[in-house]
Amino acid sequence: MLELKNKKIDTMTVLSPVGRIDSATAKSFEDGVMKFLDGSSNKIVMDLSSLEYVSSAGLRVFLTAAKKAKSLGGGLTLCAPKPNVREVFDISGFTNLFGVHASEKDACASFAK
Amino acid sequence: MTDNALTQHLDLKVKPDLSSASQTLEEVSEFFRKNNVDTIFADNIVLILDELETNCINYGQKPGVQSSISLDIKLSLEEVEIYLRDNGIPFDPSEVDNPDLDTPIEERKIGGLGIHLVRSLSDFFSYERIGDLNEIKIIKKRKN
Numbered sequence: 001m002l003e004l005k006n007k008k009i010d011t012m013t014v015l016s017p018v019g020r021i022d023s024a025t026a027k028s029f030e031d032g033v034m035k036f037l038d039g040s041s042n043k044i045v046m047d048l049s050s051l052e053y054v055s056s057a058g059l060r061v062f063l064t065a066a067k068k069a070k071s072l073g074g075g076l077t078l079c080a081p082k083p084n085v086r087e088v089f090d091i092s093g094f095t096n097l098f099g100v101h102a103s104e105k106d107a108c109a110s111f112a113k
Numbered sequence: 114m115t116d117n118a119l120t121q122h123l124d125l126k127v128k129p130d131l132s133s134a135s136q137t138l139e140e141v142s143e144f145f146r147k148n149n150v151d152t153i154f155a156d157n158i159v160l161i162l163d164e165l166e167t168n169c170i171n172y173g174q175k176p177g178v179q180s181s182i183s184l185d186i187k188l189s190l191e192e193v194e195i196y197l198r199d200n201g202i203p204f205d206p207s208e209v210d211n212p213d214l215d216t217p218i219e220e221r222k223i224g225g226l227g228i229h230l231v232r233s234l235s236d237f238f239s240y241e242r243i244g245d246l247n248e249i250k251i252i253k254k255r256k257n
Contacts, residue, residue: 056227084156093214
């Protein structure tokens with residue numbers, strides 16, 4: 001099961017996936033995330049503090065969303081992953097690609113730079 | 114691995130659809146919980162199996178052939194040893210190129226990460242085609 005919480009902070013959208021992103025839930029995660037990517041919303045902070053598990057099916061959605069955000073003139077960054085999730089992002093090279101911040105506040109501040 | 118009284122076994126048949134594969138992974142998690150395996154270690158094994166089973170189901174099935182996927186897990190105090198066997202299309206994951214991790218977002222290819230995760234999280238990985246079966250063997254050491 002996967003839930004996707006969302007909130008707006010200034011021009012940024014903070015998305016918090018709650019639960020597990022695997023091949024069974026990746027499609028609903030993708031549909032959820034893509035709703036928040038358009039001309040008026042292109043800066044996404046992924047708060048990973050409630051994400052228990054991610055497989056490559058989920059990683060593919062993060063990359064797709066980051067590409068879309070970038071093409072809209074914004075970006076996607078990450079914050080607060082649990083150790084097992086962090087390891088998966090590290091191995092995939094996504095930590096360097098997206099940036100990982102300790103908190104939602106730090107992640108939001110990275111867009112102001 | 115030499116079998117002894119401290120080696121725990123789990124043998125499972127995996128039905129070739131994603132929701133059944135998910136249930137199998139639940140059983141694997143439960144097996145590790147019962148045996149007091151560290152949760153991050155257990156999560157890594159579940160991820161390895163998730164990636165391999167998903168590959169078998171999404172890409173490996175032969176048209177007109179009843180798919181059979183089996184999983185054989187041996188857990189000792191030192192390590193876990195896994196055999197995953199399927200009767201699908203011959204596929205050697207060790208021949209898959211690693212993704213280029215330094216490519217910028219715009220050019221980074223989508224996909225190819227599953228096998229990379231499996232190999233990165235395993236201490237030993239081998240593939241053999243035996244008759245009409247793909248056999249993958251994985252060992253991961255338990256570090257204390």
